Amino acid sequence: xxxxxxxxxxxxxxxxxxxxxxxxxxxxxxxxxxxxxxxxxxxxxxxxxxxxxxxxxxxxxxxxxxxxxxxxxxxxxxxxxxxxxxxxxxxxxxxxxxxxxxxxxxxxxxxxxxxxxxxxxxxxxxxxxxxxxxxxxxxxxxxxxxxxxxxxxxxxxxxxxxxxxxxxxxxxxxxxxxxxxxxxxxxxxxxxxxxxxxxxxxxxxxxxxxxxxxxxxxxxxxxxxxxxxxxxxxxxxxxxxxxxxxxxxxxxxxxxxxxxxxxxxxxxxxxxxxxxxxxxxxxxxxxxxxxxxxxxxxxxxxxxxxxxxxxxxxxxxxxxxxxxxxxxxxxxxxxxxxxxxxxx
Amino acid sequence: xxxxxxxxxxxxxxxxxxxxxxxxxxxxxxxxxxxxxxxxxxxxxxxxxxxxxxxxxxxxxxxxxxxxxxxxxxxxxxxxxxxxxxxxxxxxxxxxxxxxxxxxxxxxxxxxxxxxxxxxxxxxxxxxxxxxxxxxxxxxxxxxxxxxxxxxxxxxxxxxxxxxxxxxxxxxxxxxxxxxxxxxxxxxxxxxxxxxxxxxxxxxxxxxxxxxxxxxxxxxxxxxxxxxxxxxxxxxxxxxxxxxxxxxxxxxxxxxxxxxxxxxxxxxxxxxxxxxxxxxxxxxxxxxxxxxxxxxxxxxxxxxxxxxxxxxxxxxxxxxxxxxxxxxxxxxxxxxxxxxxxxx
DNA sequence: AACAAATGCTATATCGATTTAGCCCAGCGT
DNA sequence: ACGCTGGGCTAAATCGATATAGCATTTGTT
Numbered sequence: 001x002x003x004x005x006x007x008x009x010x011x012x013x014x015x016x017x018x019x020x021x022x023x024x025x026x027x028x029x030x031x032x033x034x035x036x037x038x039x040x041x042x043x044x045x046x047x048x049x050x051x052x053x054x055x056x057x058x059x060x061x062x063x064x065x066x067x068x069x070x071x072x073x074x075x076x077x078x079x080x081x082x083x084x085x086x087x088x089x090x091x092x093x094x095x096x097x098x099x100x101x102x103x104x105x106x107x108x109x110x111x112x113x114x115x116x117x118x119x120x121x122x123x124x125x126x127x128x129x130x131x132x133x134x135x136x137x138x139x140x141x142x143x144x145x146x147x148x149x150x151x152x153x154x155x156x157x158x159x160x161x162x163x164x165x166x167x168x169x170x171x172x173x174x175x176x177x178x179x180x181x182x183x184x185x186x187x188x189x190x191x192x193x194x195x196x197x198x199x200x201x202x203x204x205x206x207x208x209x210x211x212x213x214x215x216x217x218x219x220x221x222x223x224x225x226x227x228x229x230x231x232x233x234x235x236x237x238x239x240x241x242x243x244x245x246x247x248x249x250x251x252x253x254x255x256x257x258x259x260x261x262x263x264x265x266x267x268x269x270x271x272x273x274x275x276x277x278x279x280x281x282x283x284x285x286x287x288x289x290x291x292x293x294x295x296x297x298x299x300x301x302x303x304x305x306x307x308x309x310x311x312x313x314x315x316x317x318x319x320x321x322x323x324x325x326x327x328x329x330x331x332x333x334x335x336x337x338x339x340x341x342x343x344x
Numbered sequence: 345x346x347x348x349x350x351x352x353x354x355x356x357x358x359x360x361x362x363x364x365x366x367x368x369x370x371x372x373x374x375x376x377x378x379x380x381x382x383x384x385x386x387x388x389x390x391x392x393x394x395x396x397x398x399x400x401x402x403x404x405x406x407x408x409x410x411x412x413x414x415x416x417x418x419x420x421x422x423x424x425x426x427x428x429x430x431x432x433x434x435x436x437x438x439x440x441x442x443x444x445x446x447x448x449x450x451x452x453x454x455x456x457x458x459x460x461x462x463x464x465x466x467x468x469x470x471x472x473x474x475x476x477x478x479x480x481x482x483x484x485x486x487x488x489x490x491x492x493x494x495x496x497x498x499x500x501x502x503x504x505x506x507x508x509x510x511x512x513x514x515x516x517x518x519x520x521x522x523x524x525x526x527x528x529x530x531x532x533x534x535x536x537x538x539x540x541x542x543x544x545x546x547x548x549x550x551x552x553x554x555x556x557x558x559x560x561x562x563x564x565x566x567x568x569x570x571x572x573x574x575x576x577x578x579x580x581x582x583x584x585x586x587x588x589x590x591x592x593x594x595x596x597x598x599x600x601x602x603x604x605x606x607x608x609x610x611x612x613x614x615x616x617x618x619x620x621x622x623x624x625x626x627x628x629x630x631x632x633x634x635x636x637x638x639x640x641x642x643x644x645x646x647x648x649x650x651x652x653x654x655x656x657x658x659x660x661x662x663x664x665x666x667x668x669x670x671x672x673x674x675x676x677x678x679x680x681x682x683x684x685x686x687x688x
Numbered sequence: 689a690a691c692a693a694a695t696g697c698t699a700t701a702t703c704g705a706t707t708t709a710g711c712c713c714a715g716c717g718t
Numbered sequence: 719a720c721g722c723t724g725g726g727c728t729a730a731a732t733c734g735a736t737a738t739a740g741c742a743t744t745t746g747t748t
Contacts, residue, residue: 403734
């Protein structure tokens with residue numbers, strides 16, 4: 001009750017018998033530089049900590065243009081992959097005194113634009129963006145703002161920007177090769193309708209692996225489903241697809257949610273995962289680990305990704321570099337029973 | 345590049361040939377009230393939309409004390425339950441023009457205090473808090489700030505505050521009764537070391553159901569595990585516990601992560617879930633739905649919870665009420681094969 | 689015609705911090 | 719005694735918006 005209004009720099013100045021300017025200098029560690037005496041300096045520090053002074057970030061932000069806030073735009077915060085990443089990034093950002101404002105795009109460009117807009121006039125210092133389809137223009141404009149932007153999970157090949165991603169091509173290639181090595185002969189892929197680089201890379205990794213292993217490939221082995229469908233519709237589509245392929249003996253799902261829907265679909269078809277149909281998914285998930293049979297996947301190094309993103313951001317905030325930092329991390333294939341029935 | 349600094353109210357004023365005050369009145373819908381002529385009003389509106397003017401939220405916040413930002417403190421944003429809820433709340437808040445700043449406590453009171461501190465000096469307008477053990481004092485202090493606070497998932501019985509929770513007692517009671525009705529005779533519970541109301545209620549609902557069904561109950565049927573353990577340790581503890589009980593034929597896990605660890609543990613013991621040992625968990629999860637056998641659970645109405653929380657918050661922001669809004673929603677038992685082997 | 693009331697708009701202070709420019713005084717040299 | 723230097727501090731402007739008080743000018747009343 002005493003402090004409904006919060007302690008301001010003026011209150012400290014008054015108590016210390018000095019000007020607000022002096023208080024500001026001292027509390028910003030500029031005492032030496034601004035030649036404030038030890039005495040006064042100590043006194044101010046003491047009063048500030050006694051009053052538990054915390055600078056009003058709005059006022060500071062208004063004056064300095066820095067809000068110590070990062071805007072985070074993900075595809076879907078309810079998705080385990082993004083949520084886990086958000087946690088890591090929150091932790092890392094916190095170490096540097098930054099807070100995170102988040103939003104989900106649902107892979108919808110209009111929503112993404114809206115989020116960027118809002119974050120902009122909330123004056124965030126930097127952006128972490130999982131871009132949607134046509135967000136390239138906005139990203140370029142953002143770059144002109146001189147606020148750091150780091151793309152995650154995907155990027156635009158024709159836009160020079162910072163990004164942290166995994167090697168989607170290699171991940172898909174490796175897991176598909178693994179399926180081939182296990183003896184699966186006719187392998188299909190279920191992905192989402194998206195021209196974005198991460199999906200393109202996964203698809204290309206998949207097809208390259210098929211070619212290298214001299215396995216059949218044609219368009220009928222590829223199913224693209226729109227992101228925005230409901231669960232029911234996903235399952236319907238997947239079942240229709242899987243049953244349409246003669247001799248199909250394995251399938252690769254290109255995202256975690258597709259993997260989940262896929263498992264559900266396959267089971268409702270009554271097929272036996274592993275012996276009858278090999279299954280692999282991109283991204284790991286508790287479900288994949290504990291499903292019976294457990295599901296082979298391409299796991300992304302989430303902690304590493306998150307740490308890298310924030311690290312790049314912090315470096316750019318402190319010393320903007322001329323050239324973009326583009327980090328590609330290696331995902332790892334986790335072989336489980338769905339592609340190797342011998343496994344538990 | 346043209347607008348590195350952003351458009352301010354002054355720019356509009358200059359172009360319109362009026363004062364900033366007038367512009368502010370018009371753009372805040374006070375044209376009528378402040379008797380600004382239609383002509384001028386229209387002109388200003390036009391210029392504002394041509395320049396795509398967006399008010400600087402920092403400046404506005406500094407002046408008005410309202411930041412249109414909600415502070416969200418959850419236990420763990422990487423946990424499916426909290427992440428899904430965060431998504432719903434973000435959506436709802438967005439409808440009212442609010443953004444969300446989030447943080448995870450890891451059920452650690454010091455972290456929670458730190459988060460409250462940070463959110464406070466970032467001047468959030470309202471708080472949604474999943475409180476930790478000893479956060480009652482801070483919550484009371486927050487109330488004195490006259491910023492709305494809504495607790496979620498749990499609350500303090502001795503603190504009069506707004507909250508939105510589910511009926512944990514009833515949920516636990518119902519699912520335990522269900523186990524009893526299925527013929528399970530010796531039912532144990534695995535919960536976390538926590539005196540907090542939600543865990544207490546779940547435990548009490550559990551024991552009450554045992555009594556009502558004339559099933560044995562004693563302390564050896566209750567296992568409490570500290571939240572902060574690693575996965576390995578959780579599994580070790582759970583296995584030790586389950587194997588220590590003679591004649592055990594069912595177990596109820598009091599949170600989703602305990603359920604997940606529990607499934608893992610039971611399977612590594614080689615026990616057959618369902619016939620040999622009945623299993624149920626609090627909270628639903630993709631894993632529970634798709635596990636073989638599928639896992640019976642007490643599902644919380646996530647969308648409803650999230651909407652209620654934001655609704656209460658908005659009402660309190662608009663017309664603070666004297667009495668606390670305390671909403672208790674009903675969870676539902678979803679019966680699956682882990683407690684009813686007949687089910688698929 | 690004289691005065692009151694309404695109309696339409698603006699000057700200025702303010703929120704709480706940072707930053708620039710510069711004041712005052714002591715000590716020093718010559 | 720005068721100017722110069724540097725130490726120690728502060729006044730005032732500023733960020734961009736909002737809120738208060740009030741100034742002209744027109745309109746209405748009798």
